[in-house]
Amino acid sequence: MVNKDTVDYSLYLVTDSTKVILGDQDLVEVVEKAVKGGVTIVQYRDKVSETRDLIQTAKRLHEVTQAYNIPLLINDRVDVALAVGCEGVHIGQDDIDISSARRILGNNAIIGVTASSTEEALAAAEAGANYLGIGTVFATPTKENTKSIIGTAGVRSILGALSSLQTPPKTVCIGGINEDNVQRVLYQSVSINPPKSLDGIAVVSAIVSALDPEAAAKQLRSLIRTPPPFAIQVKKHKLMIEADENHVRLDLTFKPIVTELIKKLVDTNPICHNMTNTVVQNLAANVALAIGASPIMSLNPAEVPSLSHLASSLLLNLGTLTPSLLPIYTTALATYNRTGAPTILDPVGCGATPFRRSAVQHLLTHGYPTLIKGNASEILAVASIAGTDNLPEGATQRGVDNTASLPPEAKARVVKSLARTLRCLVLMTGSSDVLSDGHIVFSISNGNALLGEFTGSGCALGTAVAAVLAVGREDALMAVLAGVLVYEIAAQRAVAGGKVKGPGTFVPAWLDELYAIREETKAGEMGWVDNAWVEVWGEGRGWVMPWSVVSTLPIA
Template identity: 40%
Template sequence: MSIDKKVVDYSVYLVTDSSLVPESSSLVRQVEEAIRGGATIVQLREKEAETRDFIEIGKKIHELTRKAGIPLIINDRLDVVLALDAEGIHVGQDDMDIPTIRKHLGPEKIIGVSVSNIEEARQARVDDVDYVGIGAVFGTQTKNLKKSPMGTGGVSEILMVLNDDEEEEQSASGETNGNKLARRIQSVAIGGINQSNAESVIKESFSAHDHLDGVAVVSCIIGAEDAFKATKQLKETVVEALDIMKSRTIRELLAATTYMVAAVAETSPFVHHMTNTVVTNFSANMTITVGASPAMSECVEEFDDFAKIPNSSLLINMGTATFEGLARFQAGMKAYYKQNRRVVLDPVGAGASQHRKNVLQQLLELGGFAVIKGNEGEITAAAGVEGAKVRGVDSVGSESIEKRFEIVEKLASTTGSVVLMTGEEDVLVHHDKKNTRKLLFRNGHEYLSKITGSGCVLGSLVTAFSACFEDAFLATGAALLLYTIASERAVETGRVHGPGSFVPALIDQIYQISQESQNRDSSWISRAKVYPY
């Protein structure tokens, strides 16, 4: 059998250990069931086996992998690879060097190596291996660890350099590899990974420009009473997580979010609210919670002074849409645009009346909004699409996801703004000359729809984040993730018994996440349910 190593699927990488096999089964049977359940590559790792026994068991397992069209990798033993004509070999840092192995196996065989730090990852690039096993991520009983587990943060650090095309030679004498990376090196995480943590490992182990290609597992399949079921469950989890993390836009957002939350607290942007009277206190508290500085003012005489404050931004909330308010909105926009500051528009109740539609139209004609944020009815009205389903200032009913993206893209395209449509599922789009970025978010607790001003205070967060960062798309996505994930955590505290007790718990959790982010704890972001579209 000939396998093209350029298209090998590393998503569920099974490593064997005969000592873990249940009494009711055999190693061959466990591997067979695992392959049937979706294992995509098998490594035969039998440290205690004699050469003859190793080869005999290898023949049986190779027959299974050949039939399934997946590679068989042999751990450490070059002689066994040659005897079986297996598809590849995996070695550790203390085993035979890669150039010697390549010389014996030729260019078509797969060579993988274990790496546990940045220096080993860079050497793997120099040696031009096909994949690396990164770990150990967590503690494991299947291998005696010489080093402490690296955690997902350690995996991320390795991924930052593993396929970094920006790392070039430092001198002609060869201080580094002397060439840019010719091709991408695949990667799997290993060490204590199982069905319960595989998703979080994949979602937490990434860099802005790279991601894992799979997870390597041992005991959770080899030791399972039902290896087929265990593998199938793992495969479904891993494939869904990998599909999400293959999106560079998502990786950039998740990589930036924790940093942005911390940076907002450290920068303390000034957020000027021109908002409705119903939410002033809630909005001010929410702004303070993330470390920003709020001001609620519709006094035209102080707009110019406010706009000159470093890291200032303006939120225009149309909740109180009087003719006098329109004039103040326009004056505020002009003051902030004069200082090249960000302005965010929340077209509250835009489709509720003809008057509000007129106010919105005049604001859009002045233009220049960094972000436009609203519910489905508001964004539909802003996009000039007929059929906005509203009752007063509330949006009722919902279009299909496809239709919602179509509406948001229309507004983003015509205004040049980042557009966020909130709802049970949140839609975020930015359209520019180079590309269109589109994401779908599914975080958030239902209590957000049962309190006054939930959308308005999200506008406060979006404005605070937009003041600090040039990329308003990522800033808006980060603010949204902070808000919606905090809402889920608030209910999980056990102190929430309804919408009334939800609000203080929500504020507490946003503060808590801000503190965690400032302490470089990014584990909360693994809860993100964000998808490419």
């Protein structure tokens, strides 16, 4: 007998008997194969059959689920559940209320409720729902009356609201979940503070429409239990700091971390796959070569599968994106996600046009970037698309130019919030670059103003960072920091040489300094990193020690 308090919701199958989904298969046979493959709970959903037929099919399904000791729930129809004697029902917002269903079915019944908002979720929890079906996550043809598509950001928001409850109900998400996105959905849906994750995923066509439902269920089960290969790794380093009442400066005891990563880059010579805009391909390739990487500048979709195994990182730069290129970028991102190689999304000008905003939303829906890199206007646009809370107002974008002017604290909050929302790294470039993993924030004040005086310097930074990430995926945050530092310290050294008169003389001098740093690192000379200026922004209103929220210092 199934105990409603110990149900495993990890792989929840919702049936569909329509011709377009089920085809010519027998539903009961499909469900039995799926249960053999690892489905842990089944919901029988049929909106069109007569009551008599519903009961007959439900009884056959119940025989299957009872044999494997898993629950069978009936969608909407309390009368059918009662007639069959199965374990419970799932009800929508427009169906019978929870208290009435509980009164009819008794205290031992499992009652699940659909929730598409925090208000619906909290109301259902208060009314005594055993679990919530959260969604719709992605657009899907199996449900016609979806109130809204909430994405992983909506799921995370609901989980965050539920985490405040003393005994929150179990949760599954539903809507377009399949083997291509299940790990990303589970990973990005986690509510961080306080932590709460989904208890499972609900699928329909991913199993019901599969040629082999048992194999499809086994694959989903395996993916649910396995950490995603693309998940960022952030080591916890004990970095010393110098502090006064106004700010904190990192002690250069972090120097070995940065220099070790750059030495690994020089020794490894990783291949970096650049899908970048046509304006800066030459510059980006030269930057990669100068610091010790091997760039491949390819937009050819036929090469993506091979390169995803050959290359060590992928840069997607949207500078000259077209409708025909978007599917190629989408496929590349998903392919690299499967290999676990780091991916960098540079959403160039994404706040400038509806097409660019739509393209970024599409890519974030269908893939996971290890790092999102952009100027303040671009990062604000991405944060808005991702559903990040409490964004500052008034930021606009003209072309690819940055017209957002934000104080340091606002930059730190936006970058940290977006990183936490998408569970990735975020780098906001500017006079001071701001980098976060969602927990702490680095502010990097190196570089030179001439980096902003020629086309493509920001795009080329993406290439430099991709190169270091390629060898530093086990310490992703510090790898991005190292990439920014080598890029910008080279710019400082170029100007300090005294021969730079403007952008035209700056670029070759800067490339020379990138090369010089590479050669110095190869020779074991690490003094170049002594010029680094990095500050740390943490929890609360002040500067704090990295990886610690214990003590804060006031900001004057």
